[in-house]
Amino acid sequence: MANEHSTELDPAAAPAEPARDSADRRYAAQRGAERMLSGVRPLSLAERLAELAGGAGRAAYDLDGRPDVYGDGIVAALEERVAELLGTEAAAFFATGTMAQQVALRCWAERTGNTLVAMHPLAHPEVHERQAFTQLTGLRSVWPTREPRLPSAEEVADCDEPFGTLMLELPLRDAGFVLPGWDELTAVVEAARDRDAVVHFDGARLWETTAHFGRTLPEIAELADSVYVSFYKTLGGVSGAALAGPAEFVAQAKAWRHRYGGQLFQQWPAALSALVGLDRELPRLDAYVAHAKVVARALGAVPGSRVNPGVPQTHQFQYLLPYAADSLNETTLRQAEETGRMLFGGWRAAPVPGLSFTEITVASPALEWTPQDIEDALGQFLKMLR
Missing domain, CATH: 3.40.640.10 (Type I PLP-dependent aspartate aminotransferase-like (Major domain))
Incomplete structure (x- = not known):
């Protein structure tokens, strides 16, 4: 793992709060966030059906045929x-x-x-x-x-x-x-x-x-x-x-x-969504992989953090901070709920004692984030965490 620094973030400063990270709360936070750094905004059932029945689905396959x-x-x-x-x-x-x-x-x-x-x-x-x-x-x-x-x-x-x-x-x-x-x-x-x-x-x-x-x-x-x-x-x-x-x-x-x-x-919903993904996401992946390196550098500038691997090899990588997973999960949701910015997905305890990690997925929403945007939002996240 790369980007190891002397820890200026004090793990003891993180409040010991009970986990309140329910699936419904996380879904609501993701849906309500104006900007997401990792992952994509989840669609409701109605939105997913509309996507498959709409222009994206019709471009991928003839929807007038039989299932x-x-x-x-x-x-x-x-x-x-x-x-x-x-x-x-x-x-x-x-x-x-x-x-x-x-x-x-x-x-x-x-x-x-x-x-x-x-x-x-x-x-x-x-x-x-x-x-x-x-x-x-x-x-x-x-x-x-x-x-x-x-x-x-x-x-x-x-x-x-x-x-x-x-x-x-x-x-x-x-x-x-x-x-x-x-x-x-x-x-x-x-x-x-x-x-x-x-x-x-x-x-x-x-x-x-x-x-x-x-x-x-x-x-x-x-x-x-x-x-x-x-x-x-x-x-x-x-x-x-x-x-x-x-x-x-x-x-x-x-x-x-x-x-x-x-x-x-019948498996047409899964098959149709796969064809849509091949049409839409496959051409974008090189851009995601390139921007993952930008995101990793910005996140890894925080003293005490780690990025694994140090230079991402795909559009996904691990990010580690010296805080308890419960506190990091709570702050992730609070920041999304209170500011409209959601930086991370779920956090878990890392194999390395004293650290927790999350998986960063750089997709279409992340392309809008500049290094300065990440620095500002991450600084806010750490203040809320403390």
Whole structure:
């Protein structure tokens, strides 16, 4: 983590207030804020339906046609769009990324005859999926590294167990949305290939990695045997994900999707919102990534704060302050309610004692913030916090 300073902010000065951060209060604060630095203003149900039925939805797909039935129509059109964007033979729509990940790992285990998956201990299946890959499929994981970064080629080559699949989360969210360099990534993939393993990219946020790698989406996806992407992370869709790769693999994945309960009767709201997100957000991501560096510099100027990574590699990064999470959450909401400016999302205790962290997401609303705007609002935030 970078931007470490001598702490002039006194953690003891933060009032010990009870947590009052209810979902309804946060939603109201976000809706009422005139300016948001991290994230986007949430839409009401009526606003989301109007968006899908209005110009954005009609530009994305022919709304005068019939709804999808068990994956045809608009769902099939979305699958074709994703395969084209990633340069793969085919893609399959999934209701959730968790299901897509489990199916991908299961399919590769069947194909390789090896149930051992190499992944990071902070990878999404380890931290956020309640061990579904072990409980549902009987797979087992091995960790090439415990460092807060993706494994190196040497670590993959030296792994002491013969894994069949290497799963790489790009970016690795819980380590701070970190990415390897392009040469590092290609070397890691080659090291896995040398061990006769297949490579799966957990690319929930793969869309925003092109600026860091200096490569197109097809060039990135080509490194892997399969790729998972999300539609509600980054793109702002209602829900849903896609699993992309060779046509034979995708056909197998669709069979398991049915068995896992993912063959829904109709999924047009999720599919339509995904198409809207691909049209609207995908072209803006390079601008978000560039402005994230500006935002990080402004936030990191506060003594005692930390920005992780020191220079953001995507449009998201971690921001840490030496205060209790409850106090930071309360002040975040108070500032939004009283001034109309909302700087942060939710805060949590950091692994580092005495610090709390939040995840900053630089999206369209943040582009309006100058460094001076951030300095002024952050100064106000700290005064309210004390």
